[in-house]
Amino acid sequence: MNMKISLIGCGEVGRCYAEALAAAGHQMVDLCDERPTDALRALAEALCARVQTAPGAWLADAEVVISAVFGGVALDVAHRALPLMTPGAIYADFTTANPAHMTSAAAQATAHGVRLVDVAITGGISMTKHKTPLLCAGIGAEDIRVLLASIGAPIKAVGDRAGDAATLKLLRSIFTKGIEALAVECLVAAEKKDLRHTLYDVLSDVDQTPLPSFLEACVRTHVIHAKRRLAEVQEAKRQLRLDDLEPLVLDGVEALFQRTTNALNAETAPIDNTIEGSLTWLRQHAESSRPSV
Numbered sequence: 001m002n003m004k005i006s007l008i009g010c011g012e013v014g015r016c017y018a019e020a021l022a023a024a025g026h027q028m029v030d031l032c033d034e035r036p037t038d039a040l041r042a043l044a045e046a047l048c049a050r051v052q053t054a055p056g057a058w059l060a061d062a063e064v065v066i067s068a069v070f071g072g073v074a075l076d077v078a079h080r081a082l083p084l085m086t087p088g089a090i091y092a093d094f095t096t097a098n099p100a101h102m103t104s105a106a107a108q109a110t111a112h113g114v115r116l117v118d119v120a121i122t123g124g125i126s127m128t129k130h131k132t133p134l135l136c137a138g139i140g141a142e143d144i145r146v147l148l149a150s151i152g153a154p155i156k157a158v159g160d161r162a163g164d165a166a167t168l169k170l171l172r173s174i175f176t177k178g179i180e181a182l183a184v185e186c187l188v189a190a191e192k193k194d195l196r197h198t199l200y201d202v203l204s205d206v207d208q209t210p211l212p213s214f215l216e217a218c219v220r221t222h223v224i225h226a227k228r229r230l231a232e233v234q235e236a237k238r239q240l241r242l243d244d245l246e247p248l249v250l251d252g253v254e255a256l257f258q259r260t261t262n263a264l265n266a267e268t269a270p271i272d273n274t275i276e277g278s279l280t281w282l283r284q285h286a287e288s289s290r291p292s293v
Contacts (some may be wrong), residue, residue, distance in 0.1 A: 003147060006062035008055065008077060009039050013125050014068035015092055020130035020151040029061050064092060064147065071096035078105035078116070081119040087113030090140040094119045095167045099163040099170070105127055106138060106162035115140030119148075119155075119164045120169035135169065138162035178249075181285040185240075185249045192243055216275045223271055223278045226260035233257055 032052035074097035109116035117138035
């Protein structure tokens with residue numbers, strides 16, 4: 001079913017989805033940007049859409065309002081827009097807003113009878129355009145999934161709590177950026193020793209285990225073997241320095257293993273070695289080690 005859609009924020013992300021949605025037969029009702037460019041006005045004319053410069057009564061004409069503004073102003077824009085929307089409509093927030101701000105905006109949306117969906121972009125729009133993978137969460141997530149699937153966007157609904165998609169994007173970044181940094185530190189060292197391709201063979205056993213199983217095995221065995229593995233990390237750091245390479249990632253790795261080792265040395269009770277028990281124990285010590293603000 002074709003939808004009436006309005007857009008707030010007409011940068012690269014907004015324009016990308018406006019064009020794709022219009023091409024799929026959906027009606028772009030309004031394009032809103034506080035400083036409309038000639039290019040935006042031309043796009044609006046091509047899409048038979050009105051140009052707006054601020055949230056207003058025009059928002060009531062849309063079944064779906066997409067916010068693609070900067071993350072720093074996302075909550076303010078949502079607060080201004082939500083009271084002006086028609087009850088039952090969907091507010092889809094494509095920004096990189098703080099997950100807590102998403103939760104706050106969702107509460108306001110519910111008060112106005114609007115369904116807020118947080119949509120997290122997990123790739124580079126500049127490279128893959130509207131085919132970039134997406135996550136969505138919130139009341140109305142399934143409707144947004146169907147809408148964006150109509151333009152061929154790979155999108156996955158991850159629950160009915162707005163903010164979860166944004167949180168999952170950040171958690172994904174912890175993993176992917178951490179792996180990226182480790183790859184840089186490890187492969188630079190391997191290349192210097194002319195062992196990079198041999199290292200790939202040595203690491204090939206990692207490919208044989210599904211990623212969730214591998215990650216959970218790392219966590220469970222970390223609680224058991226952190227003390228011994230700390231010594232291995234320290235030896236790896238020593239080797240990097242002998243090769244005139246400064247360990248940066250391994251400094252953080254050493255600090256984490258040292259924290260676990262200190263906690264194990266002070267522990268008097270048995271630790272539940274299930275994944276849930278291990279994570280609970282590790283979280284307690286991660287929280288207790290945070291400096292006071």
